[in-house]
Amino acid sequence: MKAGTGSIQRLLSTLAKHSDLVAEAFAGPVTGGDKQRDTAITELVAIDALKPFEEGTYYLSSGLHDYFSVVLASFHAFQALTRIDGHMRQARGQWEELCNLKRAGANRDMRRLESALERSVIEVGDIVERNIQLLNTMVLGQYGNVDSLNSKLRQNRYYAQEVQTCLKELAKVDSFVQEVTEGSIATGMPRMRQLVQRRLGTQLLPWAARLKDAQAVISRRLFEAKLMERRLKQLARYASWLSSNRTSDGWEVDVKEDADPALFRTEPVLARPQPDITDPDTQNQAKLVEVANKLPPQRAARPAESPDELSMVLSESMETIEVTPAAHELAIGQLREALAAQVAPVSLRAWKEMFPELDAVPTEHWLLFAVSQLRTDEVALRFVGEPSLESFPINESFFDVEVAVAAGRHS
Amino acid sequence: MNASVLQLLLAGEYLCNVRYPNEYKALESEAAREQVNAWLRHINMRLARIGTSGAWFMTADKVTDRIATKFKSEMRDFRDVYGPAVRMLDFIRQTNPENPHCSPGERIQLVELEQLVYGSTTLSAQLRSLIDVIHNGNSRVTDRENLRRLLEHLRKDGYVQLVDAGTESYVVTGKIEQLYAVLTFLDENKAIEEGEADDQLDLTDGIEGEMRAEP
Numbered sequence: 001m002k003a004g005t006g007s008i009q010r011l012l013s014t015l016a017k018h019s020d021l022v023a024e025a026f027a028g029p030v031t032g033g034d035k036q037r038d039t040a041i042t043e044l045v046a047i048d049a050l051k052p053f054e055e056g057t058y059y060l061s062s063g064l065h066d067y068f069s070v071v072l073a074s075f076h077a078f079q080a081l082t083r084i085d086g087h088m089r090q091a092r093g094q095w096e097e098l099c100n101l102k103r104a105g106a107n108r109d110m111r112r113l114e115s116a117l118e119r120s121v122i123e124v125g126d127i128v129e130r131n132i133q134l135l136n137t138m139v140l141g142q143y144g145n146v147d148s149l150n151s152k153l154r155q156n157r158y159y160a161q162e163v164q165t166c167l168k169e170l171a172k173v174d175s176f177v178q179e180v181t182e183g184s185i186a187t188g189m190p191r192m193r194q195l196v197q198r199r200l201g202t203q204l205l206p207w208a209a210r211l212k213d214a215q216a217v218i219s220r221r222l223f224e225a226k227l228m229e230r231r232l233k234q235l236a237r238y239a240s241w242l243s244s245n246r247t248s249d250g251w252e253v254d255v256k257e258d259a260d261p262a263l264f265r266t267e268p269v270l271a272r273p274q275p276d277i278t279d280p281d282t283q284n285q286a287k288l289v290e291v292a293n294k295l296p297p298q299r300a301a302r303p304a305e306s307p308d309e310l311s312m313v314l315s316e317s318m319e320t321i322e323v324t325p326a327a328h329e330l331a332i333g334q335l336r337e338a339l340a341a342q343v344a345p346v347s348l349r350a351w352k353e354m355f356p357e358l359d360a361v362p363t364e365h366w367l368l369f370a371v372s373q374l375r376t377d378e379v380a381l382r383f384v385g386e387p388s389l390e391s392f393p394i395n396e397s398f399f400d401v402e403v404a405v406a407a408g409r410h411s
Numbered sequence: 412m413n414a415s416v417l418q419l420l421l422a423g424e425y426l427c428n429v430r431y432p433n434e435y436k437a438l439e440s441e442a443a444r445e446q447v448n449a450w451l452r453h454i455n456m457r458l459a460r461i462g463t464s465g466a467w468f469m470t471a472d473k474v475t476d477r478i479a480t481k482f483k484s485e486m487r488d489f490r491d492v493y494g495p496a497v498r499m500l501d502f503i504r505q506t507n508p509e510n511p512h513c514s515p516g517e518r519i520q521l522v523e524l525e526q527l528v529y530g531s532t533t534l535s536a537q538l539r540s541l542i543d544v545i546h547n548g549n550s551r552v553t554d555r556e557n558l559r560r561l562l563e564h565l566r567k568d569g570y571v572q573l574v575d576a577g578t579e580s581y582v583v584t585g586k587i588e589q590l591y592a593v594l595t596f597l598d599e600n601k602a603i604e605e606g607e608a609d610d611q612l613d614l615t616d617g618i619e620g621e622m623r624a625e626p
Contacts, residue, residue: 232504250492253602260596264478266424
């Protein structure tokens with residue numbers, strides 16, 4: 001026993017010493033190189049960790065590869081589920097021999113065989129567990145070991161068949177468990193009954209459930225794949241139709257009320273929030289004011305251009321507009337009448353004073369207005385003012401204007 | 412109630428887990444869907460979904476005459492309404508039949524498309540035949556630029572979403588399933604006979620496959 005432990009330690013020590021090379025061999029075949037690498041390969045070959053394949057090429061032994069695959073959940077593409085048929089045949093043979101030994105009373109051989117049967121049963125359990133782990137890793141990992149979609153689909157089909165085979169094998173395990181359970185009671189070997197029940201019997205239902213879960217995922221994937229294939233084919237067919245029927249735009253089809261709603265393209269429902277200027281919330285009001293301040297100044301409204309329209313006669317009768325003369329115009333009018341009736345000159349200043357309504361009009365304004373109005377009436381205007389002391393005055397000052405009918409007009 | 416869900420539904424968007432993951436997740440709850448439905452019923456609308464696991468969208472409570480008429484009109488004008496998307500997506504499918512990138516969640520990289528088109532004179536010619544379909548497509552610009560415009564066209568139509576501007580990577584959105592729903596409807600109504608386009612299709616794909624196989 002001691003020697004065995006030492007051997008395992010030596011094996012592990014060699015593996016640990018060349019762990020880099022072992023890891024490399026797990027990924028793929030390794031070849032020799034420098035002296036150190038060749039020595040490492042020789043040592044690993046010596047403990048059967050590496051197996052020669054071709055000249056100078058070595059593979060990791062299948063036992064180690066399987067162990068790493070299970071522990072690291074790293075499987076290569078299309079990795080088959082391990083068949084348990086062989087192990088089942090072995091366990092069944094051991095069980096039958098055990099029954100024979102029991103009947104013969106060979107207790108010593110029985111103990112050895114019990115131990116072997118126990119190992120076989122444990123192996124069967126381990127293999128089923130490993131198969132389920134492989135399936136889950138592959139299925140849930142979307143077959144990450146390949147990139148091609150078609151290869152993924154082929155793996156889906158492959159594992160769908162593998163699950164079927166695995167479920168059939170579980171049925172064989174079930175019948176073996178039943179056989180051992182019944183036989184152990186009959187032959188008086190309760191330990192064997194306990195062993196198969198604990199290791200296999202109680203696990204059968206959970207195993208079957210897990211396999212069926214994986215089967216369901218695979219089936220769904222296959223359905224989705226078929227659906228996807230169908231869709232891609234549709235896409236290709238309609239694209240091809242569009243290319244080869246350039247004179248056609250579409251089809252006349254009828255649609256029923258219970259049609260798939262997905263057929264009808266969504267139409268947006270316009271929803272535009274308006275600012276609520278009566279909102280009592282101070283924050284909202286502050287924001288409204290802030291936004292309003294940023295608005296550009298309002299443009300002055302341009303006068304509406306009247307459209308070109310045909311002119312229309314709205315009324316044929318001429319309207320008489322009566323103009324009410326202002327006070328100063330009345331005063332001028334009466335002055336004209338007075339001048340027509342008399343010859344004596346009239347002082348404009350004195351004339352203004354006769355009209356109280358002209359009191360608000362400054363005399364200077366009156367004189368200028370009256371002179372400009374009377375200048376065209378062929379009247380004589382005489383500016384009454386102080387005599388100027390300057391020899392050549394620029395402006396002659398006056399304080400009144402006397403108006404008289406021109407001499408020739410009366411005659 | 413998630414306000415952005417309502418706003419997007421009112422805006423006529425398709426809420427898929429690619430384009431609107433948060434809103435899509437919010438609608439996973441039955442209670443949330445019921446609330447949204449209760450709200451939409453006030454405006455004679457309801458929540459609907461493409462297929463059983465597709466994008467959520469707002470649809471009318473019932474198919475009215477106006478909606479039916481509009482749909483019939485869209486089918487009559489299929490070339491203008493759905494034709495551009497069908498032709499452009501089919502072009503993307505043909506660039507890489509092994510990995511067609513025409514399902515929600517699939518990633519399309521401009522550089523990858525460019526390499527595939529660069530390696531095939533057939534694809535390049537086909538891209539040029541789409542110039543009248545691609546928005547701003549131009550025969551005087553490079554294939555890369557036309558491919559970029561093609562993807563941008565699909566993005567504006569909501570079929571893909573730009574997820575990384577740096578690498579110009581796009582992801583197909585759930586809206587594409589609406590297009591497939593229409594194609595399925597047309598198939599059910601035998602718009603085109605099965606064999607009518609298939610013969611040509613097999614021929615095209617066969618030639619394309621051979622072209623790609625050439626070194």
